[in-house]
Amino acid sequence: MSTPxxxxxxIVDVAREAGVSKSLVxxxxxxxxxxxxxxRTRILDVADRLGYHSNALARGLVKGRTQVVGLLVSDLSNxxxxxxxxxxxxxxxxxxxxxxxxxxxGSAEVLARRLDEMLDLGVDGVIVISAMLDAETLDRxxxxxxxxxVGRPFDAPRRVSVVRNHDEHGAQAAVGHxxxxxxxxxxxxxxxxxxxxxxxRSSYKETMRAAGLEPQVVEAADGGVSQAxxxxxxDGGPTACFAGNDRIGTALxxxxxxxxxxxxxxxxxxGYDNSEVGRLVRPALTTVEQPREAMGREAMxxxxxxxxxxxxxxxxxxxxxxxxxxxxxxxx
Amino acid sequence: MSTPxxxxxxIVDVAREAGVSKSLVxxxxxxxxxxxxxxRTRILDVADRLGYHSNALARGLVKGRTQVVGLLVSDLSNxxxxxxxxxxxxxxxxxxxxxxxxxxxGSAEVLARRLDEMLDLGVDGVIVISAMLDAETLDRxxxxxxxxxVGRPFDAPRRVSVVRNHDEHGAQAAVGHxxxxxxxxxxxxxxxxxxxxxxxRSSYKETMRAAGLEPQVVEAADGGVSQAxxxxxxDGGPTACFAGNDRIGTALxxxxxxxxxxxxxxxxxxGYDNSEVGRLVRPALTTVEQPREAMGREAMxxxxxxxxxxxxxxxxxxxxxxxxxxxxxxxx
DNA sequence: GGACGCTACTGGAACGTTCCAGGCCTTTTC
DNA sequence: GAAAAGGCCTGGAACGTTCCAGTAGCGTCC
Numbered sequence: 034m035s036t037p038x039x040x041x042x043x044i045v046d047v048a049r050e051a052g053v054s055k056s057l058v059x060x061x062x063x064x065x066x067x068x069x070x071x072x073r074t075r076i077l078d079v080a081d082r083l084g085y086h087s088n089a090l091a092r093g094l095v096k097g098r099t100q101v102v103g104l105l106v107s108d109l110s111n112x113x114x115x116x117x118x119x120x121x122x123x124x125x126x127x128x129x130x131x132x133x134x135x136x137x138x139g140s141a142e143v144l145a146r147r148l149d150e151m152l153d154l155g156v157d158g159v160i161v162i163s164a165m166l167d168a169e170t171l172d173r174x175x176x177x178x179x180x181x182x183v184g185r186p187f188d189a190p191r192r193v194s195v196v197r198n199h200d201e202h203g204a205q206a207a208v209g210h211x212x213x214x215x216x217x218x219x220x221x222x223x224x225x226x227x228x229x230x231x232x233x234r235s236s237y238k239e240t241m242r243a244a245g246l247e248p249q250v251v252e253a254a255d256g257g258v259s260q261a262x263x264x265x266x267x268d269g270g271p272t273a274c275f276a277g278n279d280r281i282g283t284a285l286x287x288x289x290x291x292x293x294x295x296x297x298x299x300x301x302x303x304g305y306d307n308s309e310v311g312r313l314v315r316p317a318l319t320t321v322e323q324p325r326e327a328m329g330r331e332a333m334x335x336x337x338x339x340x341x342x343x344x345x346x347x348x349x350x351x352x353x354x355x356x357x358x359x360x361x362x363x364x365x
Numbered sequence: 366m367s368t369p370x371x372x373x374x375x376i377v378d379v380a381r382e383a384g385v386s387k388s389l390v391x392x393x394x395x396x397x398x399x400x401x402x403x404x405r406t407r408i409l410d411v412a413d414r415l416g417y418h419s420n421a422l423a424r425g426l427v428k429g430r431t432q433v434v435g436l437l438v439s440d441l442s443n444x445x446x447x448x449x450x451x452x453x454x455x456x457x458x459x460x461x462x463x464x465x466x467x468x469x470x471g472s473a474e475v476l477a478r479r480l481d482e483m484l485d486l487g488v489d490g491v492i493v494i495s496a497m498l499d500a501e502t503l504d505r506x507x508x509x510x511x512x513x514x515v516g517r518p519f520d521a522p523r524r525v526s527v528v529r530n531h532d533e534h535g536a537q538a539a540v541g542h543x544x545x546x547x548x549x550x551x552x553x554x555x556x557x558x559x560x561x562x563x564x565x566r567s568s569y570k571e572t573m574r575a576a577g578l579e580p581q582v583v584e585a586a587d588g589g590v591s592q593a594x595x596x597x598x599x600d601g602g603p604t605a606c607f608a609g610n611d612r613i614g615t616a617l618x619x620x621x622x623x624x625x626x627x628x629x630x631x632x633x634x635x636g637y638d639n640s641e642v643g644r645l646v647r648p649a650l651t652t653v654e655q656p657r658e659a660m661g662r663e664a665m666x667x668x669x670x671x672x673x674x675x676x677x678x679x680x681x682x683x684x685x686x687x688x689x690x691x692x693x694x695x696x697x
Numbered sequence: 698g699g700a701c702g703c704t705a706c707t708g709g710a711a712c713g714t715t716c717c718a719g720g721c722c723t724t725t726t727c
Numbered sequence: 728g729a730a731a732a733g734g735c736c737t738g739g740a741a742c743g744t745t746c747c748a749g750t751a752g753c754g755t756c757c
Contacts, residue, residue: 040429041509043713054737059715067735086509089485090431091713093422095742097372101486109466110447110641118441122470131482133465134441138454150463153421154433154486177373177418283645309442313615313642375743386707391745401705423743427712 042083051079062087093155100130102336103151107137107144107163112309113325117162117183120329128337130157141165152177158336162329164227179339181332185228194335195348198323200229203353204236207275207303207321210355212244215364216273216301220249220264222257222285224277233305237275253277258284262292265300272300272364279304279311282318286360297362307356316359324351374415383411394419425487432462434668435483439469439476439495444641445657449494449515452661460669462489473497484509490668496559511671513664517560526667527680530655532561535685536568539607539635539653542687544576547696548605548633552581552596554589554617556609565637569607585609590616594624597632604632604696611636611643614650618692629694639688648691656683 044062048055053076061068061076068076079085093099104121106114118134125132135151137144144165151159158179161171168190174180175192183196211219221237224230234250241248249264249271251257258281264270276282282304289296296302296316304311304320311318331349338345376394380387385408393400393408400408411417425431434457438446450466457464467483469476476497483491490511493503500522506512507524515528543551553569556562566582573580581596581603583589590613596602608614614636621628628634628648636643636652643650663681670677 045713055713056715056738057736060736063715069735072735084508086481086485088426088487088713089482090422090426090487091742092715093742094420094426094713094744095715097742099422099486101482103465108447109441109450110444112442115440115442118468119470122468126475131479132468133435133483133486134468136450136454136464136466138451143458147463150421150433151465153418154431154465155420155422176416310641310645313645315647377743387743388708388745389706392706395745399705404705420743423712424745425712426714426743427745429712 041088042085043088044085047076047080047083047085050083051076098157099155101156102130102132102333102340103148103154103156103159104132104134105137105144105148105151105159105161105163106134107141107165108139109136113306113323114162116325117329117332120326120331121160121333122329123326124330124333124337128333137163137165141167141170145170148174158340160332160336162332164229179336181336181339183328183332185232187228192346194332194339194346196328196332196335197229197348197350198328198353199350200232200353201236203305203321203323204233204275205240206353206355207305208237208240210319210357210361211273211275211301211303212240214273214301214361217246217364218249218269218271219246219273219275220251220261220271221275222253222261222277222281223250224253224281230277233277253281257281258288261285262288262294262300265289265294266292273361274300274302276302276304279306279308279318279320282320282360283310283314286314286316286318297360299365301361301364303361312358319358319361320356322354322356324353327351373420374417375420376417378415379408379412379417382415383408430489431487433488434462434464434665434672435480435488435491436464436466437469437476437480437483437491437493437495438466439473439497440471441468445638445655446494448657449661449664452658452663453492453665454661455658456662456665456669460665469495469497473499477502480506490672492664492668494664496561511668513668513671515660515664517564519560524678526664526671526678528660528664528667529561529680529682530660530685531682532564532685533568535637535653535655536565536607537572538685538687539637540569540572542651542689542693543605543607543633543635544572546605546633546693549578549696550581550601550603551578551605551607552583552593552603553607554585554593554609554613555582556585556613562609565609585613589613590620593617594620594626594632597621597626598624605693606632606634608634608636611638611640611650611652614652614692615642615646618646618648618650629692631697633693633696635693644690651690651693652688654686654688656685659683 044055044058048058058076061073104118122132135147160181162183164184168188171190171193181194185197223234238248251260261274274285276285282302285302286296294300304318307320307322311320328351335347376387376390380390390408393405436450454464467479492513494515496516500520503522503525513526517529555566570580583592593606606617608617614634617634618628626632636650639652639654643652660683667679
């Protein structure tokens with residue numbers, strides 16, 4: 034009967050058992066046309082009976098391709114990543130590519146280690162959904178395999194394709210919405226010094242100035258949420274607030290209600306990202322939505338063209354969309 | 366100088382450039398003691414200069430080990446998974462193992478495909494954090510590599526180690542808490558027919574009967590949330606509700622408030638899982654917490670012992686913990 | 698001064714695939 | 728009826744490592 038070996042059966046075991054060469058087993062399993070129907074079914078039967086599974090390591094070694102792409106995220110619990118990954122995997126599956134996800138656990142160092150592991154393991158390409166990695170790390174990785182980044186890099190790395198949302202337009206839409214409701218005193222609680230935050234901040238300022246209004250920015254990192262609410266309580270203080278992201282936006286709503294400041298009666302709040310918390314909080318948060326699944330699909334598209342030999346580095350910007358909910362109302 | 370080849374340099378390129386045999390390069394890179402200091406630094410310098418990276422496919426092929434374990438989750442956006450993964454990765458990193466995550470996107474079929482891909486890619490073991498896979502799929506996979514499951518399987522598969530929380534004790538704690546607050550009419554909104562839900566349901570019934578009270582169960586799938594609230598509105602209806610999970614618990618709170626039923630004044634609510642939504646909702650949800658990170662660490666421990674040759678299948682049960690918040694109060 | 702042992706190194710065989718150049722047959726073609 | 732073509736199959740080389748059995752050189756020991 035079959036080999037008594039305890040380790041996994043190989044193509045050679047199947048060949049011996051079926052009475053053919055290992056080459057023919059390889060051809061039969063890959064569905065090559067030049068194998069007669071009779072032999073093919075016999076080989077497949079034997080393979081099935083022995084519990085044969087093709088060894089992807091060996092295949093990857095000789096082919097130089099593993100048909101697997103790596104996805105890198107810095108924080109699993111953030112639903113933003115889940116949506117982008119969804120878009121990517123939809124496309125990947127359709128193209129017959131597998132995906133593995135590496136998790137940075139909020140640390141650039143861990144993320145970089147995962148990136149190296151994946152490249153060593155021979156993934157065909159990598160999509161980084163995180164703004165944590167510095168340009169040098171990205172460039173070094175991109176020298177080994179095609180790499181696409183979703184989000185906004187600190188400094189633009191060469192050799193890396195980028196998919197991002199148009200933060201300037203998003204901020205403009207948020208501020209425009211508040212202006213349309215009659216607000217004139219609008220404060221911005223900025224999220225961080227990263228590229229996306231910087232873009233939102235300067236677009237906010239520009240939009241305000243274009244409307245003939247004075248911008249006013251506080252930093253979330255410096256306790257900006259309570260600073261902003263202090264301002265609101267004051268006479269002639271802001272009647273609306275553009276938060277740099279939904280986390281800040283929901284914090285603003287919670288703290289306002291705790292201080293008995295009505296939302297949106299006394300202050301309107303707009304966030305950015307359309308995360309789940311924003312939908313659940315009461316009043317539900319008006320926010321700007323990044324087209325996350327579309328960004329994922331776009332990233333996969335760029336990666337595929339790079340894998341197929343296209344050497345060109347691309348930068349794609351997708352349009353965000355305002356989602357109006359209950360946290361914004363007409364100016365008091 | 367170096368080879369003009371465009372493809373990645375191999376150990377042979379390094380050997381030629383350094384004037385030694387490929388075997389010695391291999392030894393030097395792996396830090397073997399039998400290499401003189403002078404040669405070692407020379408070899409490492411050359412490797413660095415050429416941009417050499419060890420090919421994990423080739424290494425895995427000959428060693429039969431890749432030093433990577435696979436993690437399988439069915440839904441990335443569920444923070445439950447993130448916490449378990451956190452516990453697993455903490456341990457894995459400490460042991461020098463890499464991790465890759467496979468994503469089932471809510472479908473058992475996709476999850477099974479990812480499982481196969483990972484096994485083909487030669488992971489040293491797999492941890493499945495999902496109750497979606499049937500016993501047969503699990504068993505087939507476990508025949509190829511060590512497999513540990515976190516959660517409660519439908520039917521107990523042979524050959525698979527299991528880490529789970531003690532749902533019976535958790536339900537007992539929840540009901541006990543309500544009894545302690547003076548409630549006697551407690552309805553249970555059950556979540557599903559899966560193993561964990563079944564255990565919670567029967568433990569609820571048992572605890573009620575042990576206290577000399579009549580259990581009353583409605584199914585969330587049959588609109589149990591509004592059924593339960595209908596009962597509450599009635600005279601002599603329940604004054605407390607044990608929800609099968611936090612999703613149901615938060616839905617209960619939302620809908621109650623919408624119907625102007627006070628929580629916890631008119632009805633106390635307890636959930637299960639301690640998810641983030643439960644913390645954010647107002648009033649914040651009293652719930653039962655599974656020791657997620659500990660479950661992850663335990664799973665990794667079991668997997669490691671299996672990888673190291675231990676053939677024994679284990680089942681570990683960890684104790685849940687009651688988290689009291691604002692959604693429960695004394696009976697009216 | 699031969700046996701021994703140590704240190705530092707080497708060459709070739711494995712690992713499980715795919716790829717390539719061919720080798721039979723049988724059938725078709727002129 | 729010989730040559731060409733096509734269908735089906737085979738053996739060996741490659742992929743980039745690790746592992747194993749040596750080997751050369753050199754000092755040590757009695």
